[in-house]
Amino acid sequence: MGILLWMVVALIVAAALMVSAARRTRKMLPQAIPVEGEAMPVVPVQRLANLALGAVAVLVAGAALLVAWYGPETWWNEDAVRLAVTGLLLAGLVVLLVFNLRVRSLEARDDGSFDERDALILGRSCAGVGGAMMVVTAAWMIALIEGFQPTGLVPSYYLYLLFWSLVMTNVLASLAGIVLAYRRG
Numbered sequence: 001m002g003i004l005l006w007m008v009v010a011l012i013v014a015a016a017l018m019v020s021a022a023r024r025t026r027k028m029l030p031q032a033i034p035v036e037g038e039a040m041p042v043v044p045v046q047r048l049a050n051l052a053l054g055a056v057a058v059l060v061a062g063a064a065l066l067v068a069w070y071g072p073e074t075w076w077n078e079d080a081v082r083l084a085v086t087g088l089l090l091a092g093l094v095v096l097l098v099f100n101l102r103v104r105s106l107e108a109r110d111d112g113s114f115d116e117r118d119a120l121i122l123g124r125s126c127a128g129v130g131g132a133m134m135v136v137t138a139a140w141m142i143a144l145i146e147g148f149q150p151t152g153l154v155p156s157y158y159l160y161l162l163f164w165s166l167v168m169t170n171v172l173a174s175l176a177g178i179v180l181a182y183r184r185g
Contacts, residue, residue, distance in 0.1 A: 010139030014132035014169065019180060024127065044106055045118045046182040052099040053175040056092045060168045063088040067161065076157035089164055096171050125177035132173040133166055140165065 042050075063085045067075045075081050103122065106114040140162045148154045 010136045013135045013139075014128075014173065015176075017128045017131040017135065020128065024124075043118065043182070044113045045103055045122070045178070048099055048102050048106075049175055049178040049182070052095050053172070053179050055095045056168075056171055056175060059088045059092040059095070060172065063092075063164075063168075072157050072161060073155070076155075076160070089168060092168060092171060096175070099175070121178055121181040124181065125174050128177055129170055129173040133169050136165055136169045137162075 066081060066085050066088070070078065070081050075085060103114075107119075140158075144154050144158055144162075
């Protein structure tokens with residue numbers, strides 16, 4: 001299988017792990033009973049997590065599309081492409097930073113916009129991150145070994161792509177864990 005196919009398989013398995021972790025978190029939450037016929041309101045942390053996940057997903061997808069369009073070697077050799085991809089990925093990290101700062105400000109306000117459910121969800125949001133990162137690492141290692149087995153020489157740009165994919169898997173899995181834990185099943 002090609003490197004791209006291994007990445008798709010890794011993303012599917014990582015998503016399954018995140019859904020499983022979110023379901024376990026939902027079982028631990030205190031029961032919130034909505035008024036009959038009404039949906040649970042969207043809380044501030046949930047709204048922030050939805051926005052952050054959407055923004056990071058768009059930025060990561062843009063970076064991945066650039067790498068896929070130009071190819072890893074061109075991404076590595078062309079400054080404009082490499083800087084564009086790096087800028088998109090760094091913007092994703094800035095979105096995570098802003099999300100964390102906004103959550104901390106909600107927590108500090110003490111006006112009821114942050115409660116024990118939010119604290120429990122945020123505390124458990126990383127439950128599936130380790131598994132997702134292990135799956136992505138395994139997929140990368142299998143793809144690189146299979147792709148470069150005859151020579152045993154892996155181009156260094158694949159190692160940079162491995163690094164960024166793990167960083168962004170961590171970010172996406174953390175935010176997805178929060179969003180999925182708030183979702184009503």
